[in-house]
Amino acid sequence: GSTNYVTVEYSAPGNNYGTADLYFFNETLSSKSGNGYFLNSNTINLQQYTSIQIGWTQEKVVQHIGSQGIITSQSGTVGSPNEFTTVQYTGSQSSSSSATFTFQGSILSSKSQYGLDTTVCPITQQQYNQIEIGWTRDEVTNLVGNPGIVTSESGTGNTTNIGVQYQVAGSSYGRVSLGFYGGKLN
Structure with a gap:
């Protein structure tokens, strides 16, 4: 054919x-x-x-x-x-x-x-070093002084996955990405 x-x-x-x-x-x-x-x-x-x-x-x-x-x-x-x-x-x-x-x-x-959210959410090396696995998003936000940029979301309730990104203070390119599962840093 x-x-x-x-x-x-x-x-x-x-x-x-x-x-x-x-x-x-x-x-x-x-x-x-x-x-x-x-x-x-x-x-x-x-x-x-x-x-x-x-x-x-x-x-x-x-x-x-x-x-x-x-x-x-x-x-x-x-x-x-x-x-x-x-x-x-x-x-x-x-x-x-x-x-x-x-x-x-x-x-x-x-x-x-x-790139939809262009807010600058800085984090310092000292702040990053203090963050511990198992912290809640509120605990991280209180330490860093800003909530970061939410880059991804999935799930609901206890199975919610949230990706958050910060810009390294003093750097144009450095990024820190944190993942929260069920409200806790994993």
Whole structure:
């Protein structure tokens, strides 16, 4: 048999800088990509990100943000509890920032962000050395003087996982990442 590949490109109405490409394999849409105008429709800001809660449905997240995002991976049986979908959005303030959401059976199971929160949350070497495994997030916050930037969240209640990042005081590039499970540093 013969194999048929077709690419169709659309331009955004009234916008010279946006194109959407649809890729067909044997007359079935196999993938799609967009840039410019089309890419910007999948953006998120920090306020939207922080208000989204673990346990929300994928539909509620899409309604809250106002766009579908880009599906970066999908596995399992569609519509079943073992379906996993990962969706990514680009930060509205910077194209190098992003938010990623993972859904299990269309329920949000984890979320993470990179560069959406640009707050500087410093930590010194002395403070870092004082922190002990098993401390609560409040104990760390009280010592350091700020809560850090939450970079990832998953789980609920006693199984909550939270990733927090600090910037090393006096350094532009140094980072300290801490992981809390069930409210305690692990």
